[in-house]
Amino acid sequence: MFLQKRRFIFCLVLGVILFVPIFSQAASLERSFNIQTDYDYFSRNKIETQLIRTTNQIYFYADKDWWNNLFAKNQVDSIIYNLASEFEYKIYPTLTNLFGKEDSPGIDNDSRIIIVLHKMKPAIGGYVQIEDNYSAQIYPRSNEGQIIYLAADNILSLPSNILNYHLAHEFMHLITLNQKPNTETWFSELMSEFTGYSLNYNSDNTITKKRAQNLLYSTETNLKDWKNSDKDYGKVYLLGLYLKEQFGNQIFVEALKYPSNDGVISLDQALKKISPSLSFDEVYPVESSLREFDRVYLNWLVANLYNTCDSNNLKYCYQNEALKNYSTIAYSYYLPFQSKSSLSVTDSISVWTGKWQKITGGQGTIKLKFTIPQETPISKIPYIIENNQGKKTLGFLDFTATNIQEIYVNDMGSKNVAVYFIPFLGSSGQENKTYYYSWEAQNLGNDSQTEKQIIEKLTRQIEELKRKIVQLQMQLAFQKAHQSDQSCSFVFGRDLYYGMTSTEVKCLQQFLANLGSAIYPEKLITGYYGPLTTAAVKRYQAMKGIMTTGYFGPITRTKVNQEL
Secondary structure (H helix, E strand, C coil): CCCCECCCCCCCCCCCCCCCCCECCCECCEEEEECCCCCECCCCCEEEEEEEEECCCEEEEEEHHHHHCCCCHHHHHHHHHHHHHHHHHHHHHHHHHHHCCCCCCCECCECCEEEEEECECCCECEEEECCCCCCCCCCCCCCCCCEEEEECCHHHHCCHHHHHHHHHHHHHHHHHHHHCCCCCHHHHHHHHHHHHHHCCCCCCCHHHHHHHHHHHCCCEEECCCCCCCHHHHHHHHHHHHHHHHHHCCHHHHHHHHCCCCCHHHHHHHHHHHHCHHHHHCCCCCCCCCCCHHHHHHHHHHHHHHCCCCECCECCCCCCCHHHCCCCCCCEEEEECCCCCCEEEEEEEECCCEEECEEEEECCEEEEEEEECCCCCCCCEEEEEEEECCCCEEEEEEECCCCCEEEEEEEEECCCEEEEEECCEECCCCCCCCCEEEEEEEEEEECCHHHHHHHHHHHHHHHHHHHHHHHHHHHHHHHHHHHHHCCCCCCCCCCCECCCCECHHHHHHHHHHHHCCCCCCCCCCCCCECCHHHHHHHHHHHHHHCCCCCCCECHHHHHHHHHHC
16 A cells, blocks of 8 residues: 655744634534645645544544545544544553653643544645744644644545554654654654554554665665655654664653753663663774764664674664665766776765765775865764675774775675765764765776785784774873872873882883783882882883883883873
8 A cells, every 4th residue: 555655844823822712512513724735635725624523532623625525424434433443542542651741732621632634635644733832933823723634535545554653643743742842853753653663553564665665765865854755754764663673662752751852862862871881882982972873873874785684783784574685775886897997986975964875896806995084074984895695794994093994895796796885974063064075996906916905005004903002002001090099190200210119100000000911910009110110111111112221211201101
């Protein structure tokens, strides 16, 4: 069954909220309602309706023109009865127990929800219209309180589970907007899309398949940019499904509960509360300044392309059976087979944009070189190598210490057929600013000189990693020394030597001990510069290529201070 997308709007009034009483002892049998012109089939801004059913929690009004020309009134009445029962016994209690109440219209103490059926354009399934005082008057004014509008023609054309899904989706908007009245559209739609699978209205995966198809050919996506397109609904649906699979319903509960209208901040705080171990993600270390949600969002971008479920790591895939073989279509670049052929690209990216890109072609070994300008805050780029059997291997390029990274891919054209990469810029960038990055692919071929170049490059990378490890060990040693004795200064200011007793010697001993047993196995912190300390200094000097005298003089002292 074709799944129609849904939209919601805010109908807002600055200043004092105006309510026109429409209920006394019973609802008016006939009412006029302001409607959204862009969604109405006839582009009207107001319709005349009549009350067709009243339940414990709902007033159903129908467009008179549609209702009067309807031959299957009894069938529609039966469908609406079932829809109301599903709402009152499942949708309403489940969602309000999880997330809290909707903002009750509060008109003459009648808390029933108003649902209006009118003929909508084919692409529209429903929307909500609210009067509030939070924003500018950009939508038709409504004095009827909070209303759910549903596409009348869907009542007879869609199966019951999809109708239930539409109603739950729109009702969730009322709850979200009660909790976060100024929240961004993408976040409100994410919350509403979540309700479909949380209430099990998608047991046959009809909605999941449709939403996945909506995103399939999107070579890039921006989380916050919302144009009410199929692609937009696809991205929030699949993101919501991924979050539910990874963290359960609680992430949505905590995100809606958090007192901020910013969806990213709300999700970030929810992640910190329910999954603090994310701070130790191997992709982004704890020292990273990125938010937890940046890391999870990048994992989701990877899952849409990699989508390989490892029994020990499920964060780069979907677990839903309908998405078992799903993979977005990446933007493709072709590298010619000719030896020494190359391809250079400079691209732009904005905040909360992720791109799926792909390189095919080449023969033998290809070299990929990525350059990230200093002003572009991209710290990681995932890459995927796909072989001719469809197996994918995932890796990450790290730009936290350098703005240039290279990888070599062997056996292109024979064993391996494609290289994918996913540039992503999250909360570390500035809104409304364009950033740039570049990459180059070069076909190196299969000769022995190429292999020699690769070995030399890898050797240099290994040496650089060793240097970074030593540097980190030194930094850690100093931090531990400083934490253990607050009298230790950040630099050593004078020579230290055999026979001395001082606080600085004590700090030096702590520093050497923190380097490990290979440097100072005894780890005695006495403040006395004796034979054990002398031996430890000699070992450190040997490690740094300094003459091993055991004397902590200008050369050794300067080296330590430079490292620190």
